[in-house]
Amino acid sequence: MTVPILLVTGFLGAGKTTFINALLQDSAGLRIAAIVNDFGSINIDAALLETATDEVIGLKNGCICCSLQGDLLRTLRTVLREGEPDLIVIEASGVADPQGIMSALMDPVLWQAARLDTVLCLVDAEDVSRDIGRWEDPLWKSQVAGADIVQLSKVESCEGAVEALATRLHAMGKPAVFGQDGTTLAIRDLIGRAHPRSVSGAAPVIDSGRFATLEWTHDAPVSMPKFQRLIGTEAGVVRAKGFLSFHEKPGETLLFQLVGRRATLAPADRDQKGCGLVLIGEADAFDPEATRRRMDAALIEG
Numbered sequence: 208m209t210v211p212i213l214l215v216t217g218f219l220g221a222g223k224t225t226f227i228n229a230l231l232q233d234s235a236g237l238r239i240a241a242i243v244n245d246f247g248s249i250n251i252d253a254a255l256l257e258t259a260t261d262e263v264i265g266l267k268n269g270c271i272c273c274s275l276q277g278d279l280l281r282t283l284r285t286v287l288r289e290g291e292p293d294l295i296v297i298e299a300s301g302v303a304d305p306q307g308i309m310s311a312l313m314d315p316v317l318w319q320a321a322r323l324d325t326v327l328c329l330v331d332a333e334d335v336s337r338d339i340g341r342w343e344d345p346l347w348k349s350q351v352a353g354a355d356i357v358q359l360s361k362v363e364s365c366e367g368a369v370e371a372l373a374t375r376l377h378a379m380g381k382p383a384v385f386g387q388d389g390t391t392l393a394i395r396d397l398i399g400r401a402h403p404r405s406v407s408g409a410a411p412v413i414d415s416g417r418f419a420t421l422e423w424t425h426d427a428p429v430s431m432p433k434f435q436r437l438i439g440t441e442a443g444v445v446r447a448k449g450f451l452s453f454h455e456k457p458g459e460t461l462l463f464q465l466v467g468r469r470a471t472l473a474p475a476d477r478d479q480k481g482c483g484l485v486l487i488g489e490a491d492a493f494d495p496e497a498t499r500r501r502m503d504a505a506l507i508e509g
């Protein structure tokens with residue numbers, strides 16, 4: 208049997224991991240293998256999904272739309288060899304251009320065993336309602352253009368704007384826009400929706416050099432007020448996530464998430480003594496080494 212592949216794309220922090228987690232929790236009895244591509248070597252997304260399924264494989268230190276295409280194909284072959292799942296879900300990183308991943312998945316040998324079925328793009332309703340520039344962002348546009356289905360996230364914070372948003376996405380040639388009412392698509396709604404695909408010529412892939420990344424780790428807890436003060440003032444950071452431990456919360460691990468200006472800290476089901484954080488920003492505005500120095504000074508030496 209040919210195993211269907213669901214490719215989940217979307218901009219940084221759009222809600223891909225949250226969506227896949229919900230899918231895995233409500234898997235309708237299907238065996239699902241998840242392949243997750245995070246930026247950097249700290250694979251936060253794989254850790255977040257591991258609580259929902261045993262079969263999570265992280266691809267790190269690169270982007271599967273360009274440098275990791277070979278790794279993706281090798282990983283898919285391993286997944287298929289180790290027992291055919293009913294569905295393979297691939298989470299692209301938020302900086303990935305789906306065109307590159309789609310081209311890689313058109314590999315004629317892989318095609319016999321596992322076939323790209325549906326490309327779903329998460330669109331952060333809050334982000335695109337607030338930031339009109341996003342609609343002209345080449346990477347975001349390519350992510351939307353490559354999708355068979357668009358799932359809106361974070362609609363609860365932009366009531367009134369959601370309908371206009373869906374209309375605008377329809378006008379971009381996306382008839383299948385879901386989630387306006389805050390609901391999330393289930394597996395049965397996802398598979399087999401796309402028209403049969405044919406192997407297309409290699410499309411140009413948008414340069415991932417646009418973003419700069421910092422991985423910051425420390426093997427001990429840090430001060431919560433100092434961390435909050437510092438992270439709130441770091442220029443150019445568009446996305447950050449990581450597991451942290453604080454002096455003020457002994458024995459606890461917290462999941463930190465920052466998307467745009469919205470930051471959250473929530474208890475994490477994880478036993479970790481220190482901190483591992485990934486920060487990402489536009490390379491022309493975010494200086495990872497300067498941020499590292501400030502973090503070291505405030506949180507380790509300070």
Ligand SMILES: Nc1nc2c(ncn2[C@@H]2O[C@H](COP(=O)(O)OP(=O)(O)OP(=O)(O)O)[C@@H](O)[C@H]2O)c(=O)[nH]1
Binds near residue numbers: 218220446465
């Ligand atoms: N309020 C609200 N928050 C959401 C929703 N979906 C995701 N989030 C939050 O948005 C943040 C980012 O969500 P993720 O699922 O990690 O986003 P992602 O697309 O996987 O992020 P990257 O992998 O970094 O690109 C987290 O704090 C989520 O809890 C939603 O529908 N509503």
